[in-house]
C-alpha cells in the first residue's frame with residue numbers, strides 16, 4: 001500500500017428526477033465554465049435529457065450516462081430502456097441498484113447484478129450501488145448487507161467484475177444531510193476492496209465511490225481516504241459551482 005496511487009478519482013453527478021431543458025442548459029453551461037478538473041467527471045441524467053446533455057458536453061471532458069437500465073436485451077418491456085439503447089446514444093455510465101430503486105421498485109440483488117451484466121455487455125460501465133439502511137447499521141449488519149449486495153454482482157459477472165465501478169451509499173446518508181464520517185466510509189470501502197480482491201486481480205485498479213450527502217465541506221476529507229476513489233453526488237450535483245467544487249476537491 002498505498003494501493004490507490006494509480007486510481008484517478010471519479011466524480012459522478014446523479015441528477016435523479018430533477019431538471020428541465022432550461023435548467024439543464026444553465027447547469028451544463030456552468031460546468032463548461034468551471035471545468036476542466038484533474039479528475040474523471042460524469043453526469044447521470046434523466047433519460048429524456050441524455051441526448052441534449054451529450055450535445056451540450058461536446059468537446060468537454062465530462063462523460064454522461066443514465067440512472068438505470070433494463071436487465072433485458074430488448075422486447076415487450078413497456079417503459080424500460082435497454083443498455084443497448086444507452087450505448088447507442090453514447091452513454092459511458094449507468095447507475096444500477098441505487099437504493100431508491102431497490103426500495104421503491106423492489107429491485108433485488110440479482111436483478112441489480114443482471115442489469116450490471118447487461119450494461120457491460122454493451123460497453124456501458126455500470127456504477128453498482130450498495131449500502132445499508134439505518135436499521136441495518138444499528139443492528140450491526142452493515143458488513144453483511146454490503147457484502148451480500150456486492151456478492152451477487154461478483155457471482156453474476158465473474159471475471160468481468162473488474163470492469164465495474166462500485167458506489168458505497170449508506171441509505172441513511174442519502175439526501176439527509178447526514179454523512180458517514182470519513183472513517184466510517186473508509187472502513188466499508190476497505191471491506192469492499194477486500195471482497196473484490198478475492199474475486200479479481202483488478203481490485204486495486206477499481207474505483208469505489210462514496211455517496212450520501214457529499215458536499216463541498218466534507219468532500220476533501222472523504223476523498224483523501226485510501227479506498228475512496230471519488231463520489232456519487234446527488235443534491236450537490238444540481239448546481240454547477242457546488243458540483244465543480246467537489247470535482248476540484250477530487251483533483
Ligand code: PGA
Pocket residue numbers: 014169173174175176211212213214232233234235236
Ligand atoms: P445525495 O444523493 O448526495 O443527495 O445524498 C446521493 C445519491 O443518492 O446518489
